[in-house]
Amino acid sequence: MPAEVEAYLRGTGWVPFDLRPGKASYWEYIGSRSSEEFTVTCVLDRSMRDYAERTAELLALVGRVECRSSGEVYQSVRDVGYDVAELQIERADARDGTIPLRDGVKAFEGALKLYAAAAAAVSERRPYFGRLLTGSVSKFVSKSARLGQTRVGSYVITIATRVADAQRELPFAVPTEAFERQVMRRMATALEVARQAAVKNTAQAFFDGIEHGVSANLCDAVAGMAEGDPFVQLNVALQWSLVQPVEHGVPRHLSFGPELVNNLREGSAHLRFQEPLSGFQLIGKVVRLERWPNEPAGTVGIDGFVDSETELVSVTLNKEDYAVATESHRAGAVVMCVGELKKTGRGYSLLGAHSFGVVGGGQAATTLSRRVKSEEPI
Template identity: 30%
Template sequence: MSYESPNDERRTVGLSAIVTYLRSTGWRESGTYSRAIVWTTIVEESEVELLVPATSELRDYAERVADIVRTLAFVEERPEHEILRDLRSTRVDVYEIRTVPDTPSGTIPLSEGLRAVRGVHDILLAAATAAASPDRPSVLPSQKPLAAKAVIDQLRLGQTSVGSYVLRVESPLADASLKPAVSARDVLLLLHQAASAARDAAAETYGDNFIEFEERIGDGVSANLCDALVAIGGQRQSMFELSFSWAAASPTEADTPLVRFDSRAISTLKRAAKHLRMLPVTEAVVVIGRITHLERPRPTDKLGKVQLAGTIQGKDQRREEDRIVMRLNPQQYSLAVATHGDGRNVRVTGALRHTGRQYEISRIDQFEVLAD
């Protein structure tokens, strides 16, 4: 069994990580002093200074890092061990789930903890599956895409934090030279989008009308995602919160505020999951029409939302509709933008579902622009 002393921990904090962290939290370089760089920030209208060694080869480097940690803990009003952890994680995205069970802070009933961990795994798998495919079914396939499994395999469960009972999922940034089909960052961003959509749908749902969930399937809401969220709440349907923080070395412009689920939302999600599993299977169709509306893709979703009006041709049926929604990959979306400008029609083949308010092409097999 190995033991890492405090000095060993501090020596693992590289200078580049310290500089990255300071820049991301509002500190500024303001000069030099002896063999150190002076960094400053403003706290309650007063300037605070921090000395960062110019090299990690100093014999007292660990002590210098300890001084930095103490100063940051004072400025941020956080425990030193959390500051040290974050300094060592400047290339890590973090997803935290704060549960509020009716037990002493920092604990959770064993059976509820098991459900929560399983729910955390399943919600991430649901988001990874949605991110790995342009299809957005109401029930995810039992056989998950290899790209989704690859993302899950690189995530790790970190040390829990103080406050009720907090589960921490860490996602190290991929090497810049690697270009995976789906990155862990893509998955976490889509998870925030889907969880927010599920929360909003639950807030707007009353009785047994689950149309709000049906209309958010394209945002990543599925029966699997709802079931996973319910599992995190446990049998007692305890309130929980999802929060996201992004690697200081690679910040994102996406707005990802905290997502909270209370007992009413959890109860609604449980019923919504059953409803989504009972939706009729989508039908194969060909749609020919003109694009009437385009929406830029969200930062959390690489798919662009497009609306068209035209003719739906299915088995033994043909009908005209003025609101048919679909989500296109970046290449298809670029074609749609060009088509919208010149008024040409498009032909789309795929699977169609009806939410009660609109028709949506949930799986696109072919998208092409027709000649004049």
């Protein structure tokens, strides 16, 4: 605790004027709005009889300077070596600090996906990550990212990542940032760029954000945390470790209102199909048949389900599969095939189609209305 206290004092503008090694250090602070000077004593020996009393006095005085309670200062001191994100879900029915269980589960899942998307984007920029929880990303969300206590303020999810030990500043620059700090930086930048893209609400704005870490996964994560209420607002507050401070231009507060959340969902749809999805299982009905004269193979148009929406997907089939497609078109049967889904202009194509076959007809056409992939998004 003494090391954390000293690191916090140093990071918030206090200056040491006396040091008694192993015993105590003495600090002063001159208020920016007045010439009033404050001094505190940081007891370094925890075995001293008045350690708890002196530390309580220090927290109270620092709280007075910062216009905060001792408890809030203590929380900041405890987290001095951590980068902390506070994800505030602001909605009418959360004013008492609670939210419906189902929406709460989605909120925590969204927080997990947000950090996973940021971690994946540290080393690779992609419009969509088919599978996130692998390798270093899985290790990060399993070990490094830690859930803190929720708190009142509508409903606030707290996540902390340790980036440094609470120790005196090193006399030299750290050559590389810890992976935990890189994730936090990437998340901050990607969220800011995603917010700007949502304001513009154009596909190109989201595409331009890919190089900054914007992905369909990140957009889905933010939208997922805002599920359950059409008027919900998500506020993100980022607190950077005082042991390894960041420059002032790094984002610290971002807000996503209902309109921006909806625009992020649309942005996700644009991004998701900029990169082919392998192992995509297309289910739908053949609505178009195209084949050149004397050619055994042909192309069919399948009115299938892509991301829960009905889309026309072009599929090239061999002679045998084309014959099956022709018969299924005549009978109005539902078909299924597997391949690599790719966005092409305003439509979609399924490349390398295989496992083509009839699923069923009639009522089956209305019941098989969901997308199935071999790879889950997380």
